[in-house]
Amino acid sequence: MFNNNKILVVIPARGDSKRIFRKNIRLLADKPLIAHAIDIAKSSKYVDDVVVSTEDPKIMRIAEKFGASIVRRSPDLAGDRIPLDPVVLDATVQKEKQAFDEYDIVITIQATSPLLKSETLDKAIEKFDNFNIDTVISVSGEKNLRWGYNQSENRYFPLYSERLIQDYLPTEYVETGGFFATRRGFLTPNSRMGNNIELMEISREESINIVSYEDWWVAERYLNKKKIAFIVNANNEIGISKMYRCIALASRLLSDNVLFLLDENHKMSIDIVNKFNFSYMLYDGDDELFNLLKRFNPHIVINDISDTSKEYVNRQKDLGFFVINFEDLGAGSEDADLVFDVLYEHDGGFGNIFIGYKYYLLRDEFYFQPKKIVGPEVDNVLIAFGGDDSNNLTERTLESVLDSGYAGRIDVILPFNYSKKEEIIQKYEMRHNIQIYHRVKNISDFMLRADIVFSSAGRKMYEICSVGTPCICICQNGREQTHSFGSPENGFINMGLAETLSNEDIKNQFKHVWQDFELRQNMSNIMKSIDLKHGFENIWSVIEQKYWAKEFEQKI
Numbered sequence: 001m002f003n004n005n006k007i008l009v010v011i012p013a014r015g016d017s018k019r020i021f022r023k024n025i026r027l028l029a030d031k032p033l034i035a036h037a038i039d040i041a042k043s044s045k046y047v048d049d050v051v052v053s054t055e056d057p058k059i060m061r062i063a064e065k066f067g068a069s070i071v072r073r074s075p076d077l078a079g080d081r082i083p084l085d086p087v088v089l090d091a092t093v094q095k096e097k098q099a100f101d102e103y104d105i106v107i108t109i110q111a112t113s114p115l116l117k118s119e120t121l122d123k124a125i126e127k128f129d130n131f132n133i134d135t136v137i138s139v140s141g142e143k144n145l146r147w148g149y150n151q152s153e154n155r156y157f158p159l160y161s162e163r164l165i166q167d168y169l170p171t172e173y174v175e176t177g178g179f180f181a182t183r184r185g186f187l188t189p190n191s192r193m194g195n196n197i198e199l200m201e202i203s204r205e206e207s208i209n210i211v212s213y214e215d216w217w218v219a220e221r222y223l224n225k226k227k228i229a230f231i232v233n234a235n236n237e238i239g240i241s242k243m244y245r246c247i248a249l250a251s252r253l254l255s256d257n258v259l260f261l262l263d264e265n266h267k268m269s270i271d272i273v274n275k276f277n278f279s280y281m282l283y284d285g286d287d288e289l290f291n292l293l294k295r296f297n298p299h300i301v302i303n304d305i306s307d308t309s310k311e312y313v314n315r316q317k318d319l320g321f322f323v324i325n326f327e328d329l330g331a332g333s334e335d336a337d338l339v340f341d342v343l344y345e346h347d348g349g350f351g352n353i354f355i356g357y358k359y360y361l362l363r364d365e366f367y368f369q370p371k372k373i374v375g376p377e378v379d380n381v382l383i384a385f386g387g388d389d390s391n392n393l394t395e396r397t398l399e400s401v402l403d404s405g406y407a408g409r410i411d412v413i414l415p416f417n418y419s420k421k422e423e424i425i426q427k428y429e430m431r432h433n434i435q436i437y438h439r440v441k442n443i444s445d446f447m448l449r450a451d452i453v454f455s456s457a458g459r460k461m462y463e464i465c466s467v468g469t470p471c472i473c474i475c476q477n478g479r480e481q482t483h484s485f486g487s488p489e490n491g492f493i494n495m496g497l498a499e500t501l502s503n504e505d506i507k508n509q510f511k512h513v514w515q516d517f518e519l520r521q522n523m524s525n526i527m528k529s530i531d532l533k534h535g536f537e538n539i540w541s542v543i544e545q546k547y548w549a550k551e552f553e554q555k556i
Helices: 033-042 057-065 084-099 118-129 213-224 241-250 267-275 286-296 310-318 393-403 421-428 443-449 460-467 503-514 517-528 535-555
Strands: 007-012 049-054 069-072 105-108 135-142 147-150 155-158 172-183 197-201 227-232 257-263 280-283 300-304 322-326 338-341 353-355 380-384 409-414 434-438 452-455 471-475 492-497
Touching (some): 007 084, 033 057, 033 118, 049 057, 049 084, 069 084, 084 105, 105 118, 118 135, 118 197, 227 241, 241 267, 241 300, 241 535, 257 267, 257 286, 267 280, 280 286, 286 310, 310 322, 322 535, 338 535, 380 393, 380 443, 393 409, 393 421, 393 452, 393 503, 409 421, 443 460, 452 460, 452 503, 460 471, 460 517, 471 503, 492 503, 503 517
Parallel strands (some): 007 049, 007 105, 049 069, 135 197, 227 257, 227 300, 257 280, 300 322, 322 338, 338 353, 380 409, 380 452, 409 434, 452 471, 471 492
Antiparallel strands (some): 147 155
């Protein structure tokens, strides 16, 4: 059909505007507002000509620079009370005189709808394949309990017959201003409406119509949003901490388009992402992963998979992605655009690695948790080791605390992959002062309630520090010994490698901390002086600086 029909897009654009001064030529995401409408129309598969109707010389110059033709609007059609019908007819007639031809379909696109997609416009045009359709109008569907106002009676009245919950209300359609397409024969000074009308519901994003500064702000956020791919997994061997770090980061990026790419063999990853309702796609092997990356085509790829290879990182960079890795000690860290390393504070000397606690991402529950107030008594001890606890530090520490003569409450949170779960529950279930938990959802409450915490030197250190509860760390392996945050200068007592310690060592260290109120106060005060609540801001500040610097370099 469309090869035989000429299609004209008319973009009305007055120089004056009431709420946002000169809005049609103001920059929205680096180009004038009207340029977005011109680009939408010119990117259509079917549109033949794009014309801007205006009385304003500056709008004329800008419209021509972006590839539209111009028709001059007379002053009597430029008033703020003039409807669009005569304006569109006038523009069509003038353009037909210039082209020595007539159009079959005329589409009005308003400059105030910059988020309309060209493919949506094409779908609207394709509806004219049905010769019974005369007019297609973009709308958004809404379900609300609406009220009207009777001015003569000075009263409000309901526009509904029955109060229902939103899901059961009838849908009402509101014109968006995105497009108003009609057959040429229905254009008159008073109407653009045909007899048979098709309403086309478009997305909430495309429906944004810029009338106020708030609308402008929302539109700019949409236009500037990034596509961000997270590559991360969780299973019994890897654990879940990396997944929760990425969830915490993604939760702060709701104005961007976030996608998780997960190994289909790691069901735990899928369950976690489903719980937080993020979008995800599954892959099996690197080739399938890279096919998904090509399809999604993100601006930024975030790898939280530990050590990467040069080949892996450069394969992503060759596709044009900005590559960010977390806690990467592999050779790929040299070539990544950015590496954030909280646990393994190392600097590869390439200027791309950012280390230290200020890049730690706290989980949401720790942002609103109050700080610990240390008292002279120790009424509660928390034992919370992570990983698989291959050294059985959970039971060893529990026995050591009991051997010290301590008779207060002991909360034990079993490690995620603890192999002796049933055994330890059975062994201690009759002890009234011992409570054993597994997979708690509010660990920050346990940390705040405790007076002393035993933990490994992993990510829990940062969470404990954010609360300010005195902590004794025991390193489960040599890698944890490199986690320099768990040190006295940050308020921790670090006993070193588990395999070098006896239960007697653990007991004596506990008694020392238990019986020294001043020591516990000092430990807590040091912890509370450390700011761990701005990890996201610190990370994103670096990302924005480096990302835009790279974008600028590529444009030069």
